[in-house]
Amino acid sequence: xxxxxxxxxxxxxxxxxxxxxxxxxxxxxxxxxxxxxxxxxxxxxxxxxxxxxxxxxxxxxxxxxxxxxxxxxxxxxxxxxxxxxxxxxxxxxxxxxxxxxxxxxxxxxxxxxxxxxxxxxxxxxxxxxxxxxxxxxxxxxxxxxxxxxxxxx
Ligand SMILES: [Zn+2]
Numbered sequence: 247x248x249x250x251x252x253x254x255x256x257x258x259x260x261x262x263x264x265x266x267x268x269x270x271x272x273x274x275x276x277x278x279x280x281x282x283x284x285x286x287x288x289x290x291x292x293x294x295x296x297x298x299x300x301x302x303x304x305x306x307x308x309x310x311x312x313x314x315x316x317x318x319x320x321x322x323x324x325x326x327x328x329x330x331x332x333x334x335x336x337x338x339x340x341x342x343x344x345x346x347x348x349x350x351x352x353x354x355x356x357x358x359x360x361x362x363x364x365x366x367x368x369x370x371x372x373x374x375x376x377x378x379x380x381x382x383x384x385x386x387x388x389x390x391x392x393x394x395x396x397x398x399x
Contacts, residue, residue, distance in 0.1 A: 253291065253370045254361045256298050256337065259328055260375075262357045267376035274371045278314050288315060294363050294370040298324065302363035305341040313364040320366035323373070329356030331379070346378070355379035 280286040292315055294302070306322025313321050325340040331353045332338070340346045346358065358378050363370045
């Protein structure tokens, strides 16, 4: 369960969120609090799956937030889509981002997971999950994650 503070496993089908969109920031905060309190150590939470690490390094979307564990600017966002309706694309990393629009307009329903991954210390956590597909209007939210505005182009 990604909500328990454990890492996201891209190879395993994660149960869809209870609503059209679920924000995991509270769970993230709880995981980080456990780290500070000592009930979890970095080995428990900085254990990104090799596939997730590879995706983050190669196609991860940079974000302006620093890693909550190592404080490096090495956090990347990776999107995964899951759903039986996706067939061969079930469990695939979404890249480029525009591909998500194509999937959303050609499949009835699937779940998109946004995971943050630190390519430095391997911290990883589910940030958000949402339902997309023609059932939901065919167009996913413009931005899966509200990223802080960056002045840099
Ligand atoms: Zn880190």
